Each structure stands twice: as C-alpha cells, then as structure tokens.
Amino acid sequence: MSAQSEPGLLYSEEEEALRAAVRDLLTDHCDPAGVIARTESAAPHDVSLWKALCGQMGLAGLLIPEELGGQGAGHREVAVVLEELGRAVAPVPYLTSAVVATEALLGCGADDLLRDLASATTIAVLAVGLHTAPGRDIDRVRCEKGALRGELTGIADAAVADVLLVPADDGGLYAVRAAEVTVTPQVSLDLTRPLARVTLDGVTGRRLGDTEAAVRRALRAGAGLLASEQLGLADWLLTETVRYLKERRQFNRQVGGFQALKHRLARLWLEVAGLRAAARNAADALATGEDTDVAVAVAQAYAGQVAVHAAEEALQLHAGIGMTWEHPVHLYLKRAKADSIAYGTAGTHREALAALVDLQAP
Structure with missing residues (x-):
C-alpha cells in the first residue's frame, strides 16, 4: 500500500x-x-x-x-x-x-x-497464567536432567491445546505434547475461555529457545490485541442496548427517549470511541514496531474499564431480561470481567506506562 x-x-x-x-x-x-x-x-x-x-x-x-x-x-x-x-x-x-x-x-x-x-x-498454548502482564515474573517448572516437573495454574485454553509451550527454570521454553501432561480444569468466571492447571511429572520436552524474550514478546502482543477483543465486546453491548431501548416501551413511551438514559448511552459511546482509538493504535504499533510498549500500556490501561462499564450498563438497561441466563449479556459481562485482569490489570499497565514516559509517583 x-x-x-x-x-x-x-x-x-x-x-x-x-x-x-x-x-x-x-x-x-x-x-x-x-x-x-x-x-x-x-x-x-x-x-x-x-x-x-x-x-x-x-x-x-x-x-x-x-x-x-x-x-x-x-x-x-x-x-x-x-x-x-x-x-x-x-x-x-x-x-x-x-x-x-x-x-x-x-x-x-x-x-x-x-x-x-x-x-x-x-493448537498451541503458552503455559503462562492468563493474568500475567508483559515483563512481569512468570511461574516456571523445574528442569531436572532434561525432565520437566512442576505445576502451572491459570492456563487459558489448555484443555484444547495439542502443544504447550512451557517455561522452565533453566531459562528455556519447551514444547510439550499436551497428551503427556495432566490438565485439570479450574473454576473460571468466563466459561467461554476456560482455565486449567497443568501438571508435568517428568515430561521430556523440546527446547525451543530462551524464555524471557519469547514470553515478553508473546504477552505484549496478547495484551495489545486483547484491547481489540474488548472493543468488540463493548461495541456489541452498546449497539444491542441501544436497539433494545428503541424497542422497549414504558409509560407508553419509548424507553430510549428518556433523557437520563440518553446521557448514559452518550457517555458510553464516547468511551467506546476512545477504546477504538486506543485499540487501533496498539494494533498499529505492534505492526510497525513504533512506540509499541507505550501503545500497549495505554490500550490496556483503558480497555478493561470500558468493556466492564459497557457490560454493566447493558445488564442494567436490559432490566429484568438482562438478568436471565437465556439472554447473552451475562456472557459479555463475564468475558469483560475476566479480560480486565488478563495479561495484567489496568493498574499494572498504568504503572508500566508511568515508567515508560518517566512519570514517577511522588
């Protein structure tokens, strides 16, 4: 182009x-x-x-x-x-x-x-807890004479993986066939992205390379592009809520015509527009390699709260129907809540951003 x-x-x-x-x-x-x-x-x-x-x-x-x-x-x-x-x-x-x-x-x-x-x-999965932010310490298994032993928790989508990329205490990242490890489901708020505990008991893996650089690169991309998933969540919630309020009538009036609700939706629209800018900037920075760490930190410092707010507003403004299991809004609320701590919380990314732009706390 x-x-x-x-x-x-x-x-x-x-x-x-x-x-x-x-x-x-x-x-x-x-x-x-x-x-x-x-x-x-x-x-x-x-x-x-x-x-x-x-x-x-x-x-x-x-x-x-x-x-x-x-x-x-x-x-x-x-x-x-x-x-x-x-x-x-x-x-x-x-x-x-x-x-x-x-x-x-x-x-x-x-x-x-x-x-x-x-x-x-x-299907491959990096065996690092979903909550782990880029650049933060990660859990590792022990490597004893080439055999991997240990337990890793909070691994997203491990249940469906064919290959697990496992970090070890010798600094290596190992490819391990999922059939050779024990994958135990863990309770997860977001049932559409299940978590699991991975247990290795003397498994022999193939060393791919050094853990630190590969994992940092992977988690940075995950955090930056997670913002686009959160944008999709928030955009659907806003669109669906507006559609519902245009159809729903109360006191012989269209519910969406009440001024207080208009103000809430207008505020949410502005937040989603801001999230779109932040998510697109993070994706573009990952593609070009320019100011990538800053762009990812900015996106994740903002994305989680917007997606959660959109889900909470959708749940409330759908009233009774929004509280039912049959309506999908609960899926979005759970995904938004889980995403808000995936690859680092907003606070973690704000802390990282402050260090990147030399804006230290007093």
Whole structure:
C-alpha cells in the first residue's frame, strides 16, 4: 500500500472485507444460544467453529510468514478478527493460539510448529497464567536432567491445546505434547475461555529457545490485541442496548427517549470511541514496531474499564431480561470481567506506562 493510500488508524478496504467475512461466518456458526449451551456442557470450546475460521479461512496463520504456510499479514488484520470474535464471545482459542503462542514461536524461530499452526492442524498454548502482564515474573517448572516437573495454574485454553509451550527454570521454553501432561480444569468466571492447571511429572520436552524474550514478546502482543477483543465486546453491548431501548416501551413511551438514559448511552459511546482509538493504535504499533510498549500500556490501561462499564450498563438497561441466563449479556459481562485482569490489570499497565514516559509517583 502506498503512503498516499495508507489509512492510518482507520480501517482499510481489505480490513473491512475481512471483517465482513468473519462476521458472516460467526453469524452462521456462533449464535448466542449455542454459546450459552456450550458453557453448560463438558466441551465449551467450539472445535467446528475453530476449523471453519482457521481451516477454511486460514486465520490461524495471519501472523505467520507465507514461506511457512501462513498469510503473512499483520497485527492490524488480527485485531479486526479479534473484534469480531469479541462481538460474538466466540469460544475458540484464537487469542491464545493464533496470537500469543504464535508470537512466542516466532520469537524462537520454531518453523515446524509454526507450519503446523498455520495449517490449523495444531493448537498451541503458552503455559503462562492468563493474568500475567508483559515483563512481569512468570511461574516456571523445574528442569531436572532434561525432565520437566512442576505445576502451572491459570492456563487459558489448555484443555484444547495439542502443544504447550512451557517455561522452565533453566531459562528455556519447551514444547510439550499436551497428551503427556495432566490438565485439570479450574473454576473460571468466563466459561467461554476456560482455565486449567497443568501438571508435568517428568515430561521430556523440546527446547525451543530462551524464555524471557519469547514470553515478553508473546504477552505484549496478547495484551495489545486483547484491547481489540474488548472493543468488540463493548461495541456489541452498546449497539444491542441501544436497539433494545428503541424497542422497549414504558409509560407508553419509548424507553430510549428518556433523557437520563440518553446521557448514559452518550457517555458510553464516547468511551467506546476512545477504546477504538486506543485499540487501533496498539494494533498499529505492534505492526510497525513504533512506540509499541507505550501503545500497549495505554490500550490496556483503558480497555478493561470500558468493556466492564459497557457490560454493566447493558445488564442494567436490559432490566429484568438482562438478568436471565437465556439472554447473552451475562456472557459479555463475564468475558469483560475476566479480560480486565488478563495479561495484567489496568493498574499494572498504568504503572508500566508511568515508567515508560518517566512519570514517577511522588
């Protein structure tokens, strides 16, 4: 794309076409009733949807170079996909496998595993707690004469992974087949992104490279692009709430016509618009490598509170129906709450941002 046609933080025609294709697929294969039903089952992940997204559309390989079987796209395109997945609260391991694990593998140069991910024949998960922020200390297993032993908790989507990328105390990042470890489900607020405890008891893994740089790269990308998922959540909640209030009548008046509610929706619209700018800036910074740490910290310092506020407002403004299990707003509230601590809380990212811009506390 030439400099004259560069859209900046606006969406390009290609990105809008990608959005339309993903939204059409999700409309056909990821209805709210189906997602709710999955959360009540023993198999919350939608494997058929994953295959459609990644096998048919090739979305698992967006960040993977073409010579390794990927699409050779970038973080902006991935951000668009995550917006749509957020709008649908899709129960697929896209963020954990196609973004976080992929970035870790790119940092290690594990070409064979990247080819497997690009072909959608393998799901990989970085075995670092979902709550961990970029640059923070991580839990590691012991490496004793080449055998890995230990326990890691809060691992998102481990139940559906084929390969786990495990950090060890010798400084290495190891690829371990999921069939060789014990994965125990943990109670998770967000049932569409389940957590698990991973136990390794003398497993032999393949060392991919050094942990620190690969994990930092992976978590930074995860935090930055998580903001796009949170944008999708907030945008759906705002749109759905406005639609409902236009239809709902009380005292023989359209509920959306009450001034107090208009003010609440206007405030929420401004917050979502600000989140869109922050999320797009983070995706663009990840793609260009310019001021990436600052852009990611800004996005995550803001995104969580907006998504949670949007979910809380939707729940309240839907009144009684919003409190029912049949209405999907509870899925969005739980995802928004879980996302608000994923890859670091807002406070953690504000602290990181202060250090990055040399604005220390008094």
